[in-house]
């Protein structure tokens with residue numbers, strides 16, 4: 417059996433009931449097959465793929481806190497420190513009821529390659545908790561965040577592991593966690609990114625993932641003889657990534673016409689009103705029904721099992737920005753039938769393996785999240801640099817660095833896909849380019 421197949425079987429056997437982790441490993445290993453098989457015995461002797469797929473450290477802990485009724489609640493917290501070959505662990509924290517170890521491992525594994533692709537010195541990690549911030553008071557969220565950090569603080573640090581936000585973790589949660597870290601450690605350091613601007617945050621970090629997604633999409637289109645201006649875009653999600661993707665798409669002259677949350681979706685023929693969307697989601701933390709109520713051109717559709725939501729809308733470009741596995745084979749077929757010619761992932765692994773394959777086979781330009789949503793972590797790394805220098809850069813400085821990083825990422829994966837005979841396969845290009853840097857660093861550092 418080939419080394420790649422052997423390691424994949426091992427991963428499945430040793431990590432039962434973690435389907436998202438298996439899926440992420442399968443996608444990466446399939447892409448690396450051509451690289452590994454060219455020098456199989458050397459990789460096998462070094463057990464490089466086994467080392468790559470086993471996290472350096474997993475921390476799992478209890479998070480007890482008291483709700484507004486005086487009832488004690490208990491949640492499960494995680495931090496997976498996956499790979500530190502090229503820098504301190506870096507990756508977000510997710511607070512969502514669906515969080516479990518397998519999901520954090522899939523996200524941490526993806527993060528290794530994403531961080532490598534940015535060209536910056538950051539290793540891969542991820543964390544989170546099965547806590548649901550929705551419907552909780554600010555005091556409850558603070559009590560939870562303080563308890564979460566009361567355990568997490570001993571495992572992180574500015575030169576060890578620097579978490580950031582993800583689903584359910586925005587400025588409010590980062591602020592509460594930063595305050596608790598500082599209190600316990602008596603140390604003011606850049607231990608988290610995504611901080612507020614008055615206490616060490618970076619301008620443009622809030623916008624970075626969405627903006628970066630559009631910078632990369634624009635470059636991918638340009639290199640394939642297409643222009644983003646005037647194109648209709650279907651976006652899913654209505655959180656941090658989706659909102660700023662919609663905003664930048666409009667600035668580039670495109671027309672995003674959809675967004676969604678976990679209960680329904682919007683089709684707005686006039687184009688999404690991003691200021692209204694921000695008011696509904698960032699300020700009121702309300703449902704999309706409020707957007708529809710305030711906007712005559714908007715149609716609201718309740719989410720129904722078996723229906724395909726935003727992917728049924730006629731569009732040129734699709735940007736899935738909500739969550740994993742939200743775009744399946746049926747959705748991919750609907751997109752192709754409607755003339756969609758490009759998909760770039762804003763979320764992590766939003767497209768199933770079957771859907772990705774279908775899109776690629778049907779000539780759709782497809783960019784995986786580990787490349788197209790890397791703008792968030794790249795700007796987090798820029799926040800770390802500013803914290804180390806004790807300086808703050810202007811919005812324009814950060815934004816122009818972000819733009820350059822996204823353009824470079826696209827060219828790196830494009831070149832890797834060409835070098836290994838898979839021109840236009842940006843999934844393979846991203847996995848190979850991300851892997852080669854990490855593998856070289858791992859080999860140089862000996863068996864560890």
Ligand code: NDP
Pocket residue numbers: 581582583584585625653654655656657658676677678679737738739740762763764789790792793
């Ligand atoms: P947010 O919590 O800000 O927003 C998530 C959005 O997706 C919300 O609209 C939410 O709906 C919706 N959503 C979440 N889970 C589901 C679900 N199971 N079904 C349907 N809709 C869902 O998160 P972000 O925007 O930060 O993250 C979105 C994606 O982008 C994630 O995959 C994340 O890992 C990825 N990402 C984020 C980065 C960042 O910098 N924030 C960086 C790189 C990747 P509702 O409002 O109802 O909860």
